[in-house]
Amino acid sequence: MHESVLAASSFSVQLNLLSPLINGIANGAAYGLLGLGLVLLYKSNRIFNFAQGEFATIGAIATYVFYAGTGVLPKLPFFLAALIGLIASVGVAVLTERLVIRPMFDRAKVILVVGTVGVALLLIGVEGLLPYPKTQALPSISDVFRVRPFVTRIDQVPVLDQDVAMVLMLAVLAVGAFVFFRYTRTGTAILAVSQDATAARVVGISVERISMISWAIAGLLGGVAGILLAVPPAGSVTPGAFTGTTLTVAFAAAVLGGMTSLPGAFVGGILLGLIEAFANSDASFVPLLSRVQNGQAELAVFLVLLVVLMFRPRGLLGQEA
Amino acid sequence: MNRPRTGIQLLAGAIALTSLTAACGLKPDATATLKTGAGAAAAAASNGLAPGAPGSTSTAPGAPGVTGNAPGGTVAGGPSGSVPGGTVAGGSNNGGTTNGGTVAPASGGACGVPHNGTTTGITASTLNIGLHAPLTGTGTPFPNSSFQAGAQTFWNQPGHTVCGRKVHVEFRDDTYTPSGATSVCNDMAGKDFMVVGGGGTDQIQACATAPKIQQLGVPYLSPGVTDNGLTGLSNYFALSLSYAQQGSLVLRNAKQQGIANPSPSQVDSDNISGQKAVWAVVTANTKNFEGARNGIEQALTAAHIPYKDYKVDQNGDYKSAATQFGSQLAINGFKTIFVDAAPGYFVFMSGGYYGASSVNTANWVGPGVTYTEVTVAQYICTGSKNQISGHAWFLSPAPGLDHASAAFKNAYSNKYDDIEWALWGLSETLWNLLNKANANLTRQNFIASTEHTALPAGSVYPPLDYAHHGGHFGGTGAWVQRVNCGETEPNQNQNGGWDTVGNTYLRQF
Numbered sequence: 001m002h003e004s005v006l007a008a009s010s011f012s013v014q015l016n017l018l019s020p021l022i023n024g025i026a027n028g029a030a031y032g033l034l035g036l037g038l039v040l041l042y043k044s045n046r047i048f049n050f051a052q053g054e055f056a057t058i059g060a061i062a063t064y065v066f067y068a069g070t071g072v073l074p075k076l077p078f079f080l081a082a083l084i085g086l087i088a089s090v091g092v093a094v095l096t097e098r099l100v101i102r103p104m105f106d107r108a109k110v111i112l113v114v115g116t117v118g119v120a121l122l123l124i125g126v127e128g129l130l131p132y133p134k135t136q137a138l139p140s141i142s143d144v145f146r147v148r149p150f151v152t153r154i155d156q157v158p159v160l161d162q163d164v165a166m167v168l169m170l171a172v173l174a175v176g177a178f179v180f181f182r183y184t185r186t187g188t189a190i191l192a193v194s195q196d197a198t199a200a201r202v203v204g205i206s207v208e209r210i211s212m213i214s215w216a217i218a219g220l221l222g223g224v225a226g227i228l229l230a231v232p233p234a235g236s237v238t239p240g241a242f243t244g245t246t247l248t249v250a251f252a253a254a255v256l257g258g259m260t261s262l263p264g265a266f267v268g269g270i271l272l273g274l275i276e277a278f279a280n281s282d283a284s285f286v287p288l289l290s291r292v293q294n295g296q297a298e299l300a301v302f303l304v305l306l307v308v309l310m311f312r313p314r315g316l317l318g319q320e321a
Numbered sequence: 322m323n324r325p326r327t328g329i330q331l332l333a334g335a336i337a338l339t340s341l342t343a344a345c346g347l348k349p350d351a352t353a354t355l356k357t358g359a360g361a362a363a364a365a366a367s368n369g370l371a372p373g374a375p376g377s378t379s380t381a382p383g384a385p386g387v388t389g390n391a392p393g394g395t396v397a398g399g400p401s402g403s404v405p406g407g408t409v410a411g412g413s414n415n416g417g418t419t420n421g422g423t424v425a426p427a428s429g430g431a432c433g434v435p436h437n438g439t440t441t442g443i444t445a446s447t448l449n450i451g452l453h454a455p456l457t458g459t460g461t462p463f464p465n466s467s468f469q470a471g472a473q474t475f476w477n478q479p480g481h482t483v484c485g486r487k488v489h490v491e492f493r494d495d496t497y498t499p500s501g502a503t504s505v506c507n508d509m510a511g512k513d514f515m516v517v518g519g520g521g522t523d524q525i526q527a528c529a530t531a532p533k534i535q536q537l538g539v540p541y542l543s544p545g546v547t548d549n550g551l552t553g554l555s556n557y558f559a560l561s562l563s564y565a566q567q568g569s570l571v572l573r574n575a576k577q578q579g580i581a582n583p584s585p586s587q588v589d590s591d592n593i594s595g596q597k598a599v600w601a602v603v604t605a606n607t608k609n610f611e612g613a614r615n616g617i618e619q620a621l622t623a624a625h626i627p628y629k630d631y632k633v634d635q636n637g638d639y640k641s642a643a644t645q646f647g648s649q650l651a652i653n654g655f656k657t658i659f660v661d662a663a664p665g666y667f668v669f670m671s672g673g674y675y676g677a678s679s680v681n682t683a684n685w686v687g688p689g690v691t692y693t694e695v696t697v698a699q700y701i702c703t704g705s706k707n708q709i710s711g712h713a714w715f716l717s718p719a720p721g722l723d724h725a726s727a728a729f730k731n732a733y734s735n736k737y738d739d740i741e742w743a744l745w746g747l748s749e750t751l752w753n754l755l756n757k758a759n760a761n762l763t764r765q766n767f768i769a770s771t772e773h774t775a776l777p778a779g780s781v782y783p784p785l786d787y788a789h790h791g792g793h794f795g796g797t798g799a800w801v802q803r804v805n806c807g808e809t810e811p812n813q814n815q816n817g818g819w820d821t822v823g824n825t826y827l828r829q830f
Contacts, residue, residue: 019649027641133815135699149676156652158677233672233704234644245640273641280642281649298637 018157020277026163028273032170033225034242034250035257035265037218040177042259044190044214047109048251050116051096053243054123055089055222060230061127062088063138064237070132078144086223092123093219097212105211120243127239134238140231141165166228167270173221174266181262190214249276252301256308258318267316275300431760432484438763439538442514448486448762450751451509453528454519455497468492468519471741474732475748483755484762490748499527506541507533514764517751518543519744520691522609526550529557540767542751544690544718544743545796547609554793558771560750561718561782562796562829564661567688568616570716570827571659572624574801578714578822580684581626583656590627592618598629601655603646603670605662606632613661613688629655633670635663647673650683660687664697671713672704682712689717693802695739695810699817702806710806714822716799719746719781721821722810726780736812739819746781753779783826790830798826 034052041049063085069075076084100115128134141161142149150158181187192200193210201207226242229235249272257268279300308316435443442449454468469492475481476488491513493505502524509516510533518525518541525543528534529551534541538556545559545566562570575581585597602617604610614630621628633639633646647670650658658674660667667685674683691697692715701709722739729745730737755762758770772792776785783798802819810818 014652015649019652020645023641023645023648027645131814133699135696135703135815135817137703157648160676232706233647233674233676234640234669236700236703245638249638276641277645280645296634297642 014155014157016281018155020281021274022154022157022159022163024274024277025167025270026160026273027277028253028270029163029166029170030225030229030246030269031250031253031272032174032266032269033166033228034222034246035254035269036170036173036177036262037221037225038250038254039257039259039262039265040221041214041218042254043181043262044194045101045112045211046194047101047112047116049218050113050243050247051119051123052218052222052250053247054120054127054240055093055219056226056229056242057127057237057239058092058123058226059085059089059223060138060226060235060237061085061130061132063227064136064230065132067138068133068136078139082227085227086220089223089226090216090219093215093222094212097215101215102208102211105207124240124243132237135236137232137236138227138230162228162231169224169228170266170269173224174263177217177221177262186210186213249301252305254315256305256315258315260319261315261317264315264317271304271316272301275304433760433762435762435766438761438765440514440763441537441539442512443486443762446486448483448488448755449491449513450488451491451493451506451513451516452519453493453495453502453505453509453516453524455521455524456494467738467740468744469494471733471737471744474741475745475752478728478732481748481752483752484759488752495521495524495528497521497524499523502527503531506531510534510537510539513539514762515540515542515751515767517541517747519747522546526609529554538764538768540764540771542754544747545794546690548612548794549608552793556768557793558754558787559794559796560747560785561690562688562716562799563612563794564610564688565612565616566794566796566829567716567799568613568618569620570799570829571617571686571688572620572626573827574714574716574822575657575684575686578684580657580686580714581624583684584654585627586629586654586656588629588653588655591630592622593625593627596627598627598655599657600626600628601631601650601653601658602628603631603633603650603658603660603662605635605666610661616688617659628659633662633666635666639663639666640669643669644673644676646670647675648677650674651678655683657684657686660685664691664694664700667692668697668700668704671701671709675705675708682708685709685713685715687715689715689799690743693717693719693721693739693819695813695818698804698806698819699813699815701804702817707806709804711803713804715802715819716827717802717819718783718796718799719743720800720826721802721819724821728780738810738812742781746779749779750776750782750785783828786830797830798828800826 034056037052037055038049041047041052063078063081064070065073066076066084067078067081096116096119100119101112104111104115140149141147147161149162150160151164152159181191189200189205189210190213192203192205193207197207200210229242229246230237235241250269253268253272254265255268256272257264257266276297279297312318452468452472456466456469472490472492476490482488491509493509495502495505497520502518502521506516506528510531516528516534516539518528525546526549529541529543533539534556535554540558541554541556542558542560545561545563548559548563548565551557551559572581583599585599586601588598590596590598600621602614602621604614614632618628618630631646634642643666650670651674660670671683671685692713701713719739719742722737722742725737725742729742732745733741753776754771754774755767757774757776758767760766771787773788774785775788775795778784783796783800785795786797787793787795801822803822805818805820806816808818808820809816
């Protein structure tokens with residue numbers, strides 16, 4: 001009985017290099033997209049937002065129901081439906097800030113974190129009650145533009161349109177967010193509030209307004225992530241899908257890249273995706289690893305995270321805010 | 322300035338701990354959406370009109386007051402008639418309240434007064450059955466309320482009583498975790514006459530071996546899944562073929578459909594040296610799936626069909642790993658793929674396969690039970706953009722809804738799905754087994770009776786024969802179902818479902 005998880009007993013460029021490389025970058029982009037929102041709220045509010053995955057899910061669901069015309073809703077063109085999806089994500093994020101975060105703003109941060117866990121569980125429950133087809137998915141880029149689903153093939157391994165779009169979007173958002181914090185007054189104000197809310201208030205910054213803006217942007221980032229991730233083959237508009245399968249890894253990616261660095265979310269996400277993909281690919285050509293059958297991806301992630309945090313506790317690109 | 326760092330380190334510690342536990346094979350419940358599973362019963366159902374079944378819906382045991390006549394006409398009777406007629410009142414422990422007196426006879430034999438045994442969950446007018454299945458929780462693979470909604474329906478129909486006793490089903494949500502199953506089963510052991518597993522291999526195993534279930538000798542029944550850890554349990558009964566028993570049937574169906582010998586892949590086979598693998602055998606890398614793996618691999622080797630064995634890790638978040646693995650199966654050129662792992666793993670793997678190749682068309686085959694649930698069809702249709710339609714063939718204790726009986730449809734007012742159909746078949750089988758033991762409805766006598774029972778095909782399930790197969794794994798055959806992405810089940814609002822293949826089940830025994 002063969003013991004390996006994937007095929008091949010000798011090194012294969014196709015299976016051991018190209019396939020995990022392409023899959024890893026694509027999966028990493030997904031982690032990075034969710035990680036961006038996490039970093040943003042950590043950078044601005046100093047809290048870990050466990051509801052970020054549901055901001056993504058809400059955006060995906062709203063997009064789906066308007067795109068498909070579920071129930072009495074009108075059937076809209078994709079980009080109009082996506083716009084509604086983004087508005088829904090931002091709306092939920094702003095409501096979270098107003099109803100959960102702001103009333104407890106002066107409490108210990110850990111209470112706010114627990115509050116976001118409560119929001120995530122509440123949203124999953126509400127999504128479960130909504131009467132829409134929960135196993136469906138959003139159309140991919142190739143479906144929307146009616147083009148072939150892959151940009152090219154490298155030694156039979158396809159490079160999907162959707163994956164390319166995700167990587168590009170992630171890069172644009174990471175750079176855009178970096179510029180926002182570095183060069184705009186609002187971005188600077190967000191950083192000021194995160195460092196010392198009282199001092200920021202003294203110099204005329206509205207802490208409440210800044211908090212709401214931060215959450216709105218986090219909702220927007222979540223919505224973008226949801227719309228790009230809820231597509232076949234692995235995505236769907238199932239309640240809690242992103243919280244259950246992607247959020248934990250996105251947290252790890254954000255920590256790896258640096259919780260205070262927006263480009264770090266990009267780097268951490270891609271890096272983590274690659275680590276997972278190579279760990280999950282066939283390693284039977286390596287005598288020792290050929291015996292490993294369980295948890296190799298988790299183990300690899302853990303080891304890399306451990307090493308990085310030992311030698312660079314703030315993450316690869318993190319720095320004091 | 323130190324607080325942020327402390328926070329990061331705390332979060333990093335939590336993530337590292339999660340990673341470590343996952344790497345060690347422990348399954349944090351919170352990461353388990355679309356996780357494990359193999360499961361279970363739900364799909365078990367199916368409908369009536371099993372070819373050759375003596376009667377369809379009317380094969381059910383007769384109404385109270387009727388003597389004689391085994392249900393549906395058959396077979397090796399249990400000890401029902403051999404138990405001395407009753408004089409003893411009440412049961413032996415745990416709240417049994419049987420109060421003696423004669424009870425109207427049912428068709429398995431004359432109804433007697435329960436005596437010399439445990440009668441927990443039984444009164445003169447009622448009989449309680451515990452049923453557990455996944456309903457909520459982050460570990461639930463495919464949340465579906467049909468288990469709960471349909472649990473009582475069969476027993477609410479006129480005449481569906483046991484010696485005049487009204488049957489009450491206590492449904493409990495096991496949250497799709499072994500610990501959840503153990504908890505609810507320990508509780509039900511003290512209240513219900515028997516406990517039935519509705520879904521989840523790990524949960525079925527956990528419940529069957531739960532301390533109170535064992536200590537109190539509670540009859541525990543479930544559709545056949547793994548035999549790991551269940552073989553040798555005196556109180557466990559599989560109501561359909563186990564995974565291991567289904568291996569040769571999977572191959573037989575593949576031959577009948579002309580998909581057993583496709584063009585070979587690019588990968589060396591494990592069983593025939595010098596040949597490329599034709600089949601990929603994909604199973605979860607746990608003890609619970611060894612039977613499935615061994616069953617199909619023995620059948621393939623006997624048929625001289627080369628295969629490649631893949632044991633996949635479905636601990637933790639396997640979404641990206643399963644998708645990646647599916648794409649590599651496509652790149653390797655596999656066209657017939659046996660799969661028995663978590664339903665979620667199958668969903669992502671098949672999605673990855675079709676994402677990597679719009680040219681290759683694989684045929685996916687495997688044993689029952691969970692894969693033939695409508696929700697699985699919906700997810701694999703979505704993930705493959707319907708390319709999988711007509712190309713996934715899985716066994717089930719029940720035929721598809723296209724065979725649903727009129728009695729079933731009427732009972733559900735024509736708003737039903739295949740989980741409810743499975744429950745209908747499961748309930749009918751339980752009814753027949755209970756009536757076989759109705760001369761003395763104690764837990765001990767029910768177990769003894771069932772060990773010696775054979776039942777003909779019901780309106781849903783194929784025949785059961787415990788009497789000639791060791792007493793506890795009584796499945797004799799299985800239906801074949803094929804995915805159809807173009808259909809919508811009556812109470813579903815999304816496409817995807819299963820069609821019965823052929824008009825008869827495949828017989829194993």
